[in-house]
């Protein structure tokens with residue numbers, strides 16, 4: 411893969427999103443990119459691309475606009491606000507129906523096809539928690555994932571390093587892609603076709619696998635940046651830098667809001683020296699990653715091909731995720747009606763997904779329903 415020819419600018423320009431309107435009160439849409447019109451109808455950027463690249467000098471704005479207003483003490487206004495929120499959520503469900511309520515529709519479409527599951531980790535299989543090192547999935551969720559993986563080819567696609575997400579999930583019957591899809595361990599491909607960086611390897615159980623790491627040449631750079639970020643950021647109280655192998659996460663969830671500007675400035679100061687790195691934004695996290703033409707959507711396509719599903723008529727890929735980076739995968743599935751994206755969110759937000767689930771608990775119910783359905787249909 412030629413890293414230089416495709417990309418001339420390391421930090422990509424801000425997208426100029428097309429706008430769509432939801433009839434929802436302004437305080438209810440809580441995620442990044444939301445702006446307010448004078449009549450308090452919301453204008454929300456339509457997700458043209460999953461990763462919203464942010465210029466470093468817009469970093470602080472992006473951090474602020476992605477944060478919901480603080481809840482004050484419980485009073486009548488808050489009660490009204492939560493009623494409004496329920497109304498807004500129900501309105502939003504018309505556009506992104508619950509995958510549980512639409513289960514029959516999904517399984518009807520799956521008839522004659524092989525379901526293939528792609529699961530994000532944080533916020534999808536495990537609830538969002540303050541300490542990223544403690545984002546454990548429950549044993550019930552692990553059992554649900556294990557059971558579903560017995561029925562369908564299943565892969566985890568995470569922003570974490572592949573080793574870290576494997577440590578959390580701990581199931582050998584899955585395929586794993588870490589670093590937002592830049593580190594894939596999957597089945598041996600029949601042909602290595604366009605993917606020159608794809609090498610044969612063995613997994614921890616000694617099984618032969620393919621390893622695809624399209625950003626491998628960035629490893630020394632990422633390590634260097636990780637060390638600089640640790641030196642510059644971790645003295646800010648609450649800030650945490652996480653090495654995700656081919657990308658680095660700068661967490662500010664536990665940083666006092668008055669210090670966010672310092673976090674943004676210091677991240678900017680470090681990455682300005684690295685024109686081949688870019689900055690994107692997740693859930694209270696800034697992500698430093700290589701400028702390469704690769705994302706979770708490309709990882710889905712790669713894994714489908716690896717599993718022998720190049721012919722999309724035979725397969726129904728389902729991708730479940732909660733984050734901005736999952737939008738790339740939703741978009742790949744939406745384009746050409748290849749499969750279904752399911753957004754995990756308890757608040758209304760614009761997405762390329764088809765369906766929604768409220769939280770990891772509902773994700774688990776959905777996985778269990780798939781297992782029950784497949785057992786029922788196989789005995790017919």
Ligand SMILES: O=P(O)(O)OC[C@H]1O[C@H](O[C@H]2O[C@H](CO)[C@@H](O)[C@H](O)[C@H]2O)[C@H](O)[C@@H](O)[C@@H]1O
Pocket residue numbers: 530531532533537538539540541542545567568569570652654659661663692693694695697733735
């Ligand atoms: O692609 P994912 O598996 O969803 O990973 C995205 C990032 O998830 C983690 O951060 C998020 O979850 C943490 C634990 O709940 C939370 O503390 C943090 O605020 C969230 O941003 C992970 O730590 C990052 O490295 C991943 O990039």
